[in-house]
Amino acid sequence: MTDHSPAELRRLQAEDEGRPFDLAHKLGVPEAALVAARVGHGVLRIDAVPGQLIPAVQALGEVMALTRNRSCVIEKIGTYNDFHDGEHAAMTVDEEIDMRMFPRHWVHGFAVEAESAQGIRRSIQVFDAAGDAIHKVHLRPGSDLSAWQALTRDLALQDQSDHATFEPRAPVEPPRAQPERLDTLLREWAAMTDTHQFNTLIRRLKMNRLGAYRIAGAPWVRPLAVEAVPALLQRVHDDHCGVMMFVGNQGCIEIHSGHFQNLRPMGPWLNVMDPRFNLHLRGDHVAEVWAVEKPTRRGPAISVEAFDAEGALIFQCFGLRPEKGGDAAQWAGLVAGLPAMAEAAE
Known part of the structure; x- marks a missing residue:
């Protein structure tokens, strides 16, 4: 430094x-x-x-x-x-x-x-x-x-020094899979009733998200082409499809629930520029994209998830829940139509 x-x-x-x-x-x-x-x-x-x-x-x-x-x-x-505090996790829940x-x-x-x-x-x-x-x-x-x-x-602190010390940045965890535990992963994946159970499952099996996706295969995951990301934004916009867009880091995840009104790509940036919502995405950072399905009590939760070259999660996009005005069949059809990795290679 x-x-x-x-x-x-x-x-x-x-x-x-x-x-x-x-x-x-x-x-x-x-x-x-x-x-x-x-x-x-x-x-x-x-x-x-x-x-x-x-x-x-x-x-x-x-x-x-x-x-x-x-x-x-x-x-x-x-x-x-609607703030809910917690020692390990907190949230605000608002439209x-x-x-x-x-x-x-x-x-x-x-x-x-x-x-x-x-x-x-x-x-x-x-x-x-x-x-x-x-x-x-x-x-x-x-x-x-x-x-x-x-x-x-x-909220002012007593320490108002202009000097600061910082810890070294933790490296991104590379994809971590345990192929010998694939049968357990698939069996318990099929038995899930809530998407939040997935994190518990892969932690217990000593895997991480990207590692699990790489070995799971059909019917739960499908590798997509990197071109699926701009296609996703365009089709959500064109079809007026309601989505939940999750963007975050290790300390905070922020969620947009709704539609994309104004797409404005600029160089490597893929932008949504709506009156009360903006998204700025470096399309050239996307290295892997996966279509993922997880079973829940309310039906399958289908997502599109993008990762960078080091394996860091860039975003997750889910269909907006029906009770919020989403259309599950429309979202499933949109994701099914995104280009697969093999298609891009042909």
């Missing part, structure tokens, strides 16, 4: 007009180091624990919620409602801002104020122990500034 003083990081940020994520990568520092360097210069260290932070964020009213991984960014406008949070990764929290041509931009930014972004909340014109003032007063 390149060694830069906080003053130098502040200067470099002032000179750079790009995204902090890109500048951090160029400098060889965690993104959180750029934010921490500005403590005392428009940035305040705050309590990052979701049980403390999210109720204060809810009081802000309408905001924009942003979650990203290396290959995909999801942005949703709404209010943080617009629907999130799953894993508190142990919410390590570094900052309240940020930055000058812009449109005035002061305010945000909450949370990072993990390695300094990678977990979740960000951007205030909007209608956000409650008195609630912002209360948040910065009540």
Whole structure:
């Protein structure tokens, strides 16, 4: 990691007009180091624990919620409602801002104020122990500034140093399979009654998601061509198909439930630019795509899941549940029509 003083990081940020994520990568520092360097210069260290932070964020009213991984960014406008806290997992359950949070990764929290041509931009930014972004909340014109003032007063930490230390970033776990346990995997996969049982199953068998997909085969998984990803976005848009799009990282998963109205590909980026929902996906990062089926009490849960070259999950897309206005048969037909890996090779 390149060694830069906080003053130098502040200067470099002032000179750079790009995204902090890109500048951090160029400098060889965690993104959180750029934010921490500005403590005392428009940035305040705050309590990052979701049980403390999210109720204060809810009081802000309408905001924009942003979650990203290396290959995909999801942005949703709404209010943080119906918060459920938990030691290992927490959630907000709302039509617009629907999130799953894993508190142990919410390590570094900052309240940020930055000058812009449109005035002061305010945000909450949370990072993990390695300094990678977990979740960000951007205030909007209608956000409650008195609630912002209360948040910065009540959640400010005693430590307001502009120096920060970070742990090494954990490497992406490569695909992990146990072919000798394939019969058990398939037998218990067929017996599932809820999609959440899958994670428990593969952990017990000492596999991970991608490793299990690679050995499971029909009828539960089908390898798709990487071209299936832009095709998926286009067909969801064209067919006005309701979906649930899951984008996240180790500390937060954000979910869009609804449709795609405006597709705007730009270079390697595949973008959905809707009034209250944006998705920015690096199509060139997609290395593997799988159509996956898991049995549940309510019928099969069918998903399209994309991974990068290291095996990191980029996104999962499910059909919107019928009780939310989705059409299970439409979604199943859409996924069945996506190009398979073998088709692309021919």
